[in-house]
Each structure stands twice: as structure tokens, then as C-alpha cells.
Amino acid sequence: MANIxxxxxxxxxxxxxxxxxVAKCHxxxxxxxxxxxxxxxxxxxxxxxxxxxxxxxxxxxxxDTYPFNPPKVKFVTKIWHPNxxxxxxxxxxxxxxxxxxxxxxxxxxxxxxxxxxxxxEPDDPQDAVVAKQYKENPKIFQDTAKHWTHIFxxxxxxxxxxxxxxxxxxxxxxxSHHS
Amino acid sequence: xxxxxxxxxxxxxxxxxxxxxxVMASGGERRTITSPSDYTWSRDLEDSFLFVNEKDEKYxxxxxxxxxxxxxxxxxxxxxxxxxxxxxxRSSEKKCPICVEPLxxxxxxxxxxxxxxxxxxxxxxxxxxxxxxxNINLRHFQSHLSVCDYAYIQCPNSCANIxxxxxxxEHKNNKCPKRIILCKKCGxxxxxxxxxxxxxxxxxxxxxxxxxxxxxxxxxxxxxHKKYECSNVVxxxxxxxxxxxxxxxxxxxxxxxxxxxxxxxxxxxxxLFELYRKVSFIHSSSSHGQPRQVWNPSSLGYQPGELxxxxxxxxxxxxxxxxxxxxxxxxxxxxxxxxxxxxxxFESMQLQMSSxxxxxxxxxxKNEVPDQATPKTDVTVVQSxxxxxxxxxxxxxxxxxxxxxSDAQHPSTRTQEGPELSFMSKPSTHKDNEGADGLSFCDPQxxxxxxxxxxxxxxxxxxxxxxxxxxxxxxxxxRTNKDMKTKIKQLENTVNEFEGRFGNGEFIWRIKNYTKLRxxxxxxxxxxxxxxxxxxxxxxxxxxxxxxxxxxxxxKGTHLSIFIHFMQGENDDxxxxxxxxxxxxxxxxxxxxxxxxxxxxxxxxxxxNLAAFQRPTSQRNHKGFGYMEFLPLSVVSAPTxxxxxxxxxxxxxxVISSKME
Numbered sequence: 001m002a003n004i005x006x007x008x009x010x011x012x013x014x015x016x017x018x019x020x021x022v023a024k025c026h027x028x029x030x031x032x033x034x035x036x037x038x039x040x041x042x043x044x045x046x047x048x049x050x051x052x053x054x055x056x057x058x059x060x061x062x063x064d065t066y067p068f069n070p071p072k073v074k075f076v077t078k079i080w081h082p083n084x085x086x087x088x089x090x091x092x093x094x095x096x097x098x099x100x101x102x103x104x105x106x107x108x109x110x111x112x113x114x115x116x117x118x119x120x121e122p123d124d125p126q127d128a129v130v131a132k133q134y135k136e137n138p139k140i141f142q143d144t145a146k147h148w149t150h151i152f153x154x155x156x157x158x159x160x161x162x163x164x165x166x167x168x169x170x171x172x173x174x175x176s177h178h179s
Numbered sequence: 180x181x182x183x184x185x186x187x188x189x190x191x192x193x194x195x196x197x198x199x200x201x202v203m204a205s206g207g208e209r210r211t212i213t214s215p216s217d218y219t220w221s222r223d224l225e226d227s228f229l230f231v232n233e234k235d236e237k238y239x240x241x242x243x244x245x246x247x248x249x250x251x252x253x254x255x256x257x258x259x260x261x262x263x264x265x266x267x268x269r270s271s272e273k274k275c276p277i278c279v280e281p282l283x284x285x286x287x288x289x290x291x292x293x294x295x296x297x298x299x300x301x302x303x304x305x306x307x308x309x310x311x312x313x314n315i316n317l318r319h320f321q322s323h324l325s326v327c328d329y330a331y332i333q334c335p336n337s338c339a340n341i342x343x344x345x346x347x348x349e350h351k352n353n354k355c356p357k358r359i360i361l362c363k364k365c366g367x368x369x370x371x372x373x374x375x376x377x378x379x380x381x382x383x384x385x386x387x388x389x390x391x392x393x394x395x396x397x398x399x400x401x402x403x404h405k406k407y408e409c410s411n412v413v414x415x416x417x418x419x420x421x422x423x424x425x426x427x428x429x430x431x432x433x434x435x436x437x438x439x440x441x442x443x444x445x446x447x448x449x450x451l452f453e454l455y456r457k458v459s460f461i462h463s464s465s466s467h468g469q470p471r472q473v474w475n476p477s478s479l480g481y482q483p484g485e486l487x488x489x490x491x492x493x494x495x496x497x498x499x500x501x502x503x504x505x506x507x508x509x510x511x512x513x514x515x516x517x518x519x520x521x522x523x524x525f526e527s528m529q530l531q532m533s534s535x536x537x538x539x540x541x542x543x544x545k546n547e548v549p550d551q552a553t554p555k556t557d558v559t560v561v562q563s564x565x566x567x568x569x570x571x572x573x574x575x576x577x578x579x580x581x582x583x584x585s586d587a588q589h590p591s592t593r594t595q596e597g598p599e600l601s602f603m604s605k606p607s608t609h610k611d612n613e614g615a616d617g618l619s620f621c622d623p624q625x626x627x628x629x630x631x632x633x634x635x636x637x638x639x640x641x642x643x644x645x646x647x648x649x650x651x652x653x654x655x656x657x658r659t660n661k662d663m664k665t666k667i668k669q670l671e672n673t674v675n676e677f678e679g680r681f682g683n684g685e686f687i688w689r690i691k692n693y694t695k696l697r698x699x700x701x702x703x704x705x706x707x708x709x710x711x712x713x714x715x716x717x718x719x720x721x722x723x724x725x726x727x728x729x730x731x732x733x734x735k736g737t738h739l740s741i742f743i744h745f746m747q748g749e750n751d752d753x754x755x756x757x758x759x760x761x762x763x764x765x766x767x768x769x770x771x772x773x774x775x776x777x778x779x780x781x782x783x784x785x786x787x788n789l790a791a792f793q794r795p796t797s798q799r800n801h802k803g804f805g806y807m808e809f810l811p812l813s814v815v816s817a818p819t820x821x822x823x824x825x826x827x828x829x830x831x832x833x834v835i836s837s838k839m840e
Contacts, residue, residue: 103241103276
């Protein structure tokens, strides 16, 4: 990996970790390996959407040419959304493609994805089946999306993955209740 | 960018060389933009920057997120590092990375105002944790690094130590293992860390143990010690030139000297006689026509029969020849000088001997000997008588003297007193001479013991030397043997490499000791074995075969697994990656009947996206490609199987690179 990419990711990583969105548990980035070529992102489902309460895990791969080329991002958590493949998790978002700008960062990417969850673009779909349902049968779409969120990005599961400390706390409480 | 501070520890992993984006210079020539002169610090250091006043984010480049280098503003009012924005514009659709306004390279201008502001930013020295309390502006940061007392630098002696600059002098003077010091003992200049070695191997002033006597001596003194002092060194008897072959340790030499005194005297005597013979020979050959004049040994009271190797008749003959002479000495002054020397030596030996053996009379009598030199005829007769009577030629010198002298003193009674003389010469009459052990010094038995003893000492010394010689020889052979082994190993490796290289992509791997290796695989000691490397062609890809004799993962215990692993080769730089082509793997049937051979072959085609076919980043690519279930183990180890013969399994690989086709 070109050094500029690694150096920049290191800086961004610090920036995201310090950001207020992380403080509010809206977004999160974790390292997967030591070389900063691969990261694991996490975004919370935006309120007043079928994704509310879910936590969605993302796979982020940093190309050697970063930041002159966008990072490769896809959903690991299954999600029901017109611009995201329900099978592969691939994302259709302009800034991850031709509208990428070198001044964008991991933080802005994650926030943009959060915004995408809140405002789908059914006219530029990634998953045609979902987009069709979204347009023709919004009610069923809402229910399906909610159901998927519940099944695949459910609170407790996410809590387990993301908030191990909290979980320990819960365990302690549970144990003390038992005794 | 070899900056001045390049030796600072924090900069070791600097990104300098690669960090700056590569752009095409205006002339089309490819060049790496190096950092401008004002920004010579490594960007890695920026992580350690602590600004005295909070730094405004406006000085950061939105592209690289570091402090802007050669700040460059766009027409739309955004500021970047020059290299960053240029690279962005050349690799994208010419839009501002921030406001996405269309932007062209010629709409950029250098923002020197911002540059000045940036270079005036004040930071604490990056080595403030190490103790530097200076605040510096960025303009002078780099020059400060090259003088900062708290900067990490490498020892100039390349001792691999990294230390603070202020500790360098102390380190160089006292601690650096590579510093030059004077040897405390010999004063030679040596490298500090080699001092021990110097003491052990080279220093002439170090006390070492003599390998023979274990005494402590200076190394430089050792040779001298061995030559003149060491009591355990084997030396030669100083009478060697006269024929004493004894060799023994210096410690035993005095004992030998005293024990073999008689022997030595006899040697001297023999030497003396030889000398006489030579003298007479020279004399006779130098005085043609004149009557031959011969030195008579008996003029010194010497008994010719004593001198082994000279026949009695010969001596008598030479005596006969020198009946009338008186002018002998004057004719051979120089030769005589050496004769006198020998004589002196002989006398001194006799003196020593007589004092040791309490024979005071001998020396007195000896002194009279030259006076007795004239009555030659009589002496000869008496001497022959003595010889006849004893007939053993082993008589000791003092007794002979006595006999000769008594003859000389009583010439008239000589013939009658013959028996008495012989009586006198009998050892039993010399009670004075008896040694503590009851054996007289003159006793032939005693002498024979002595001779025996001398001989044994001699052979012991010889054996000692032989042992030492053999030990040396053995060491030499062991060393040679070791060298040979290393060489054989090297040659084997070379042969293996040649085999692998010139097989033109074909390689047959003989797995010997199959049963043992299989057992190891079953126990789990050694589940995978790798073949020696081979090449797809002479200068082609370097590969090896991996075999799991007891299978791997899901095939464990059921199948033989075979994989191909690519290895780092010296040709990798000019080969195409990922590898593309086919690899045929076979297990060869070794059935003696050709028609019945059933080789098991599988062809695998490369898959460019698999890690196994990428250029290996380690000596051997960890990822291989092949078949987990190549051949059921039941087939391989069936009683009728001919896949394993002589405990050897043959695996063949044929690599066909598509480039070659």
C-alpha cells in the first residue's frame, strides 16, 4: 500500500474515533489488520426509518491509491434497501464511485451511508427486486426492511458485538439477580 | 530525500522516498517530487508535533490530512499541498475535491502567505519527552533536529546502538562495543568488543598455561619456555651427536644423564677413537711416501677392545704400524686441537664419574697416563692378554685404566703377572665401587640394566612424541572431514538445484523413507513435507511440491494430498504474475511391468485471482494450490500397490507456463 494511503488512514482513524458521532454510537470504525488496508465500519440505523435500532456492519477496503480513489465499501450485515444488494451487500452510492473526492474521509463516507439508509434512491437501484417493492408496495417494503433489521441487525446482537463492556455489565447484573 | 536528520530514530521508517505522489513533470519526464526545501522533515514526525498554540485546521491539506506542503490555492478558494492537488486533478475529473467545482491545473496558484504562516507555527521539539525543552518554528525544525541533544541518532561506529545525541560522546568514549581501545596488557589497538578474543587468542602479554607443564607463562614467552624451561617438554639427550638416541621430558633428563653416564662416556670414547682414526687417515694420506704414522689410542691408556665396531686385529695392526714415531704431534697441530678438546671432555667426565663413584685414584692414575705413552709394545701385549682373559669386551673404563697402568708401572713382571692382572680387573675386587643395591657400577649386569633402562626411557619418549603426532594428525583429519561434509552438502544442494532447473518444467520427486514419513504424518509430527525447489524452465518460475502423506483437513487419514507452492526465485522480477498456465501432478506407478502401470495424473489450470499464483512474498508462498484428495491412501498402501516401491513414492510435476506455449 502506498504510504500516503496508510498515513492518511491512520489520521482519519483517529479523527473518526474522536468524532462526536462515535461518542453518540452513531458510527464506528475498527481495524482488521495492522496495515490499515482493511477496516470494519459500523453505522446505526437512522431514527424514523425501518432500520432504526439496527446496527449495520460494513467491510471497508482501502486501495493503494487512496485517497485519490474511493474506498471499497459493502454491507456485511444483510439489509433490505433499494440501493444495497440484499444478497452481496454491494452499495450503489455515487460518492463511492464517480463522485468521490479526495477530501472525503471515512467519517463522511459512513455518514453518507447513514443518510442513504434514511433516503433511498429507488431510481438508481442496486437491488431491482427491493426497488420494485419500494416503489410499488411501500408498506410491505417497510415491514420487510424492519423484519430484516430485527433479524440481522438486531439490538441485542449488535450490543453483544459492539458493546462488550456493557454486556459484561449486564452479565454481572444478571448474575447478581440470580444469586 | 536524505535529510540531515535521516539518522534520527524516529525517522527510521520514514515514508520520505515514497510518500510524495508521483506526478508527470511538465516536460513529460517522470520524476518523483521531492519535498521543497522548507519542508524537510518526515511526515511521520508530524504525529509527534505538539503546537504551542493550537494549530488551525486550515493549514491541513484535505487530501493527505498533513500540514500543507507548498500550499496551493484553487480558484474556488480551497487550499492543498501542491503535489496532492496536482495528483488529484490528474487522476480525476478535474473537480475541486471539496466543492466539486470544475477546476483545471492552471487555475492553481502558490499560496506563499499560507506557507509563511505555516512555517511560523511553533511546536515543542519532538524530543520533548526525551528532555528537550525548546520551542521551534517549523522553519527551523529540521535544522534543530540535526543539533538537538535529545534526538536519537545511530552510533557512527555502526555498533547498532541508537542513542540520544547528548549521550554519544560518552558512548563513543566508554561504552561503544566497536570503539577502538588500547589493550591494557600489550598496548595494541583493538576493538573493545574483541578484547576477550584478543586476550584468548592474540595478546602476547597474557598469561597462559603451558600445554605441557601447566605453568603460567606469558604467551610471547611460551616458545622460549618450551625450548629452555618447560620440564614436561620432550627433549633430546645432549649426547645425541655422539649417538645417544634417548628422548625424554626435560624433568627426566638429569636422571638420564646420571644413569647413562657410562654409556655416554663410552660414546665419547667411541667418538674420540673415530676422531683418531680420521686424524691418522688424514695424516697418512697427506704424507705420501713417508712411513705411516698413526695415533695410538693407547697413549691415553685406552683399550682398543673397548671400542665396539673396531676389530681387535685392526687395532693391533695400526699399533704395529706406529712402532717408531716421536714427531706425530707436531705434524697435525690443528686436528690435534680438536682431539685435545675431546680429551678434555673425556677427562672432565671421568672426574665427575670418579667423584660420584668414589674412585679418587682413577683421576690420579689417569694423569699419569700420557707419561706411559712410550712403551707401546708391552702395553699391546698386555692388552691382548686382558682381552683374551675376559673376552667379553664389556669391561668398564676405570678397570681398564688400572690394568694398563699397573702393566706400565711393572713392565718387567708383566708376563708373569698376567693372571693377577686379570684378577684385579674382576669386578668383585673393587669393593669400593659397589653401589647401594649391591650391584657394582662395573658389574656387566648393572650396565645391561642401565642400557635397558635407557632404551626404555628412549622408547617412552618416542611414544610420547608419536602420541602427540597422532593427536595432531587426528585433529587435522577431523577438521578435514568436517570441511568435506560441508562441501558435500553444498554440492548436493547444487545438484538438486541443477536437477530442478534443467528439468524444463518437469520434476520427479522421490520421497524416500515413505513408511517413516507416513508414520510421522499420522502421529502429527510432520504432516506436510516439501520437495526441493524446481523451475518451470531454466529461468522460469521457482516452485515446489507439498505433500501431506496422511492428507490434510477433510482428507485427513483418507487421501494423499498434493499441492504446488510457488517460491521466491531470482527471476521473479522478469516473470509475469500471477502465474498463468497448467500444472500436471502425477503419482507414478512403479510396477515393473510397463503395461500395468497406472499413473494417477491431474491437470490443474492456474486461477489468476488465487493467492497461490501470485508472486510469493515469502520464501515459499504460504498458499498452495492442488488436491486435498489426490489419491485414496488405501490405494497407496494396499498390499498389491506398486505406488510405493523400495519405500519410495514418486511424485511428478510438470509445469507448463502459458507464456512458453
